[in-house]
Amino acid sequence: MVTWAVGNFSEQFGSFAMDASPQLALLKDYSRLEIRIPQNEEERENLRQAIVWICGQSEAENFGICADDQASAENALGQYLRALGYGEAHRKADLCEIAMEPGKAIEGPVYLKCNSQSLRFYLDSYDGNYRGVLISCQTEEDTLAGTYGYFPLDLFAI
Secondary structure: OOOOHHHHHHHHOOOOOOOOHHHHHHHOOOOOOOOOOOOOOHHHOOOOHHHHHHHHHOEEEEEEEEEEEEEHHHHHHHHHHHOOOHHHHHHHHHHHHHHHOOOOOOOOOEEEEOOOOOOEEEEEOOOOOOOOEEEEOOOOOOOOOOOOOOOOOOOOOO
């Protein structure tokens, strides 16, 4: 059974006192100009665990999602928020209401940004080639603060 909730992760893997170097090394390996894609389920699970761990150590996160369309971006954000313990309040239907004016949609590739502290969302057209999720972790711990990714849009899909 895979558990992604931050609280369960702490019970399973310990607190910040644990050796963080394997998790940081994995996250940094996925945080480069050439996008790395997990090649099998074990790599996907290790990456999920590292993301849950780093987000559990930060005070807040900013999520930046580059996707082929608005629905894909909203789905990915909802999956990441749920996996990181942000709860049912961030269902896909809620994201559209928060991010967009009623009745307005963006056609084509989009960039969706979410601030976990303010729970504000921003959606705009995106001209770039990257697709995936960036996570920027805010923490006073210098070795952990930073931006990680691009991670797969469907990494936390159930």
